[in-house]
Amino acid sequence: MPTDPTVHIRRAVGADADALTALTQRSRAYEGRYRAILEGYAITAAQVARDACHAAFDEDGGLLGYYSLVHDRVAGDAELDLLFVDDAAQGRGVGALLFAHMRKTARALGAHRVRIVSHPPAEPFYLRMGAVRVGEQPPRGRVAWARPLLELVP
Ligand SMILES: CC(C)(COP(=O)(O)OP(=O)(O)OC[C@H]1O[C@@H](n2cnc3c(N)ncnc32)[C@H](O)[C@@H]1OP(=O)(O)O)[C@@H](O)C(=O)NCCC(=O)NCCS
Structure with missing residues (x-):
């Protein structure tokens, strides 16, 4: 599992919801035609409390990124609902750290499989x-583009 002592990952709490929303909304990966999927989208405190949502911070407490995993206890699987690294923090391993943490969380929840509907890029x-x-x-509704469907055995 990758490690980085300068990155701290903890369970997100309701008070983080606005910061998670802001990071998501400013993502350059969703500019242009992809913008439609984020229009009006906000992460709520209830969502953060309900789902397995974890956030990564730098040594100064600055938000670097986050993921949110939705667990289906009945089906015994999970879906990676959201994974975002702040534009300024991309390309230095934060995504890999969050992904490894998500994998551990999925295992701890007893999920046999994690489904990922990927943003194409x-x-x-x-x-x-x-x-x-x-x-x-x-394509479905305002998401006018096909998205890769991936799976992971945690
Ligand atoms: C996708 C995303 C989470 C990756 O996070 P990141 O912190 O930039 O990725 P990392 O630096 O941890 O990269 C881990 C590895 O993946 C590779 N990688 C990351 N993004 C890549 C890309 N777009 N294409 C090819 N390889 C990529 C890196 O080169 C690295 O490989 P290495 O282990 O050989 O060095 C980040 O770019 C992001 O938040 N994008 C915008 C939001 C988004 O699209 N989220 C997914 C929604 S489904």
């Missing part, structure tokens, strides 16, 4: 992390 990252492409999610 993020697919190479997920493949690098060991997820496997299993199909494609067709």
Whole structure:
């Protein structure tokens, strides 16, 4: 599992919701035609409390990124609902740290499988992390583009 002593990952709390929303909304990966998926989207305190949401911080307490995992106890699997690294913090291993932490969380929850509907430009990252492409999610509603569907055995 990758480590970095300058990055601290902890369970997110309701008070983090606005900062998580702001990081998400300013993501350059969702500019242009991809913007539609984030329009009006906000992470709520209830969502943070309900889902397995964890955030990464630097040594000064600055938010670097976060993930949110939705666990389906009945089905015994999970879905990676959100994974974002702040634009300024990308490319230095924070995504890999969050992904490894998510994997550990999924195992602890007893999920046999993690489903990932990937933002198209993020697919190479997920493949690098060991997820496997299993199909494609067709366009739906305001999401007018197909999205890679991947799975991970945690
Ligand atoms: C995708 C994302 C989470 C990756 O986070 P990151 O911190 O930049 O990634 P890391 O620096 O930890 O990279 C880990 C590895 O993946 C590779 N990688 C990361 N993004 C990649 C990309 N777009 N294409 C190819 N490889 C990529 C890195 O080169 C690195 O490989 P290495 O182990 O051989 O050095 C981040 O770019 C992001 O938040 N993007 C915008 C939001 C988004 O699209 N999230 C996914 C929603 S489904």
